[in-house]
Amino acid sequence: MRFEVIPGVRSITITDFRRALGPHALDEPAVTLTALGDDGTAVRAKVALVDKIAGRGVHRQFACPSCGTTAAVLRVEAGAISCARCRPHRTAHQRLRSTRWWRRFDGKLIDELARLSCRRRAARRLERMQIIADRIATRDRERISTLLADVDAALDLPSS
Numbered sequence: 001m002r003f004e005v006i007p008g009v010r011s012i013t014i015t016d017f018r019r020a021l022g023p024h025a026l027d028e029p030a031v032t033l034t035a036l037g038d039d040g041t042a043v044r045a046k047v048a049l050v051d052k053i054a055g056r057g058v059h060r061q062f063a064c065p066s067c068g069t070t071a072a073v074l075r076v077e078a079g080a081i082s083c084a085r086c087r088p089h090r091t092a093h094q095r096l097r098s099t100r101w102w103r104r105f106d107g108k109l110i111d112e113l114a115r116l117s118c119r120r121r122a123a124r125r126l127e128r129m130q131i132i133a134d135r136i137a138t139r140d141r142e143r144i145s146t147l148l149a150d151v152d153a154a155l156d157l158p159s160s
């Protein structure tokens with residue numbers, strides 16, 4: 001069985017898989033997943049479907065093609081399809097929050113803007129994005145005027 005993924009999708013969830021192909025698709029022992037990677041090339045992997053015991057229930061999940069552990073979500077990254085344990089992904093907040101850049105250039109606002117742009121159904125999303133974008137632009141203009149004053153002072157020019 002084949003399962004095609006639309007371009008630009010970086011993850012394949014078992015829920016999307018079942019929704020696209022119906023509940024009987026999970027009865028297959030293995031599937032071939034095809035997705036487009038970041039560079040536009042097709043990434044293909046044969047993925048086993050296995051049972052995972054969770055609580056009193058048994059859930060059908062993917063077996064990661066790299067490590068074999070069960071996963072409800074597989075990622076398409078660096079020309080391969082694998083689970084989050086094989087391809088750990090840190091958010092911008094996790095990677096950058098302790099940096100000077102984050103504090104100095106409104107990293108929190110930029111991160112919030114990026115997160116809002118990914119949401120589909122957030123109420124008043126565009127309104128909030130506009131407020132954040134205006135705040136970032138205002139802070140950028142303030143930094144530029146401060147920088148220009150510093151440059152003028154360093155060059156001993158009359159302030160503009």
Ligand SMILES: [Zn+2]
Pocket residue numbers: 064065066067068069082083084085086087
């Ligand atoms: Zn894995």
